[in-house]
Structures are given as structure tokens and as C-alpha cells.
Amino acid sequence: MxxxxxxCTPVPFDDIVGFVTRGRxxxxxxxxxxxIRLLLNDKNRIKKAEWGKAKRNFNVAFKVKAYDRINLLKDxxxxxxDTKIIINSASAKAIGNKIAVCSFLVEISDNEQLQSIFSKIQNVQNVIKVYRVDNI
Ligand SMILES: [Zn+2]
Structure with missing residues (x-):
């Protein structure tokens, strides 16, 4: 199984490894x-893994750090x-010094699609950086 x-919510085609869990x-x-980083040398439990061809969507979380402005989250x-990506959750929080952090949970098909929205978001006015996180 x-x-x-x-x-770490892997999506195609991140570099991945399989970890043998006891009984699961x-x-x-x-x-x-x-x-997993500390366990990578455990040859008995770490297995090579590759993405198959199954077509489905994957949840991925990311954050956007920006200089706060009106309509930032909306934009x-x-x-x-616009890219037809499904958003499961979106929120924005001011963290002081006129900086805001927006958090998103979206459904994507693979890493390439994620990188393509990252570069579009990077071009939004006031955005400082876009980065993937394990959870929001
Ligand atoms: Zn992990």
C-alpha cells in the first residue's frame, strides 16, 4: 500500500522517495x-520511487509574501x-511593517503547473516572494 x-505533500514530478512504515x-x-532527511541512509526503509501516470489532482500549500496593499489577495x-486551478483555501494576514503573507491551498496536477502560477504571482504588483510550504 x-x-x-x-x-511534505509531494506532487508530480517532485523528487521523491518511498519510506517503509511499520505495518502501513x-x-x-x-x-x-x-x-526524511535524517533517514535517507537507512537502506532498509528508504526505497526509490517514481511518479506513475495516474491523472489526478494533488493538494499543495504555498504562501505569498508581499508589501500589503488594497486588493492584493483578490488580485x-x-x-x-484564471488558470482554472481550484483554490481550497485562501487567506491573508498582515505581519507588521506593511508586509502581508497570503496562504493558499490549491489543487494542481503537477509541479510544472505550480511553477507556472508561481511565476505569474511573482509578477503581481508588490509581491516579494512565492514559496511552497508543507502546510498552511
Ligand atoms: Zn515528508
Missing amino acids: IKLAQC GITIHRLNCSN IISIIT
Whole structure:
């Protein structure tokens, strides 16, 4: 039995490894997952893994740091929905010094699609950086 790790939410075609869990089959993690990094030398429990061809959507979380302004969240949301990507959650929080952090949970088909919205969001006025997170 194979399942995707909750801690690092891998999507196609991230670099991944399989981790043999006791009694629960194999869990797929991103290669740079902090939970797995220390275990990478454990040859008995770490297995090579590759993405298959199954077509489905994957949840992925990311954040956008920006200089706060009116309509910031609205502008980013409209860029995402223009690409037909489903947004499961979107929120914005001011963190002081006129900086805001917007958090998103979206459904995407693969990493390429994610990188393409990242570069569009990066071009939104006032955006400082866009980065993937394990959870929001
Ligand atoms: Zn992980």
C-alpha cells in the first residue's frame, strides 16, 4: 500500500522517495522533506520511487509574501482562478511593517503547473516572494 505523506505533500514530478512504515506499507515523501532527511541512509526503509501516470489532482500549500496593499489577495486569487486551478483555501494576514503573507491551498496536477502560477504571482504588483510550504 502506497500513500502520500501529509508532512511534505509531494506532487508530480517532485523528487521523491518511498519510506517503509511499520505495518502501513510505503509512504511517499519529497526528497527534501525534513522528516526524511535524517533517514535517507537507512537502506532498509528508504526505497526509490517514481511518479506513475495516474491523472489526478494533488493538494499543495504555498504562501505569498508581499508589501500589503488594497486588493492584493483578490488580485492573486484571480490570477490563480484564471488558470482554472481550484483554490481550497485562501487567506491573508498582515505581519507588521506593511508586509502581508497570503496562504493558499490549491489543487494542481503537477509541479510544472505550480511553477507556472508561481511565476505569474511573482509578477503581481508588490509581491516579494512565492514559496511552497508543507502546510498552511
Ligand atoms: Zn515528508
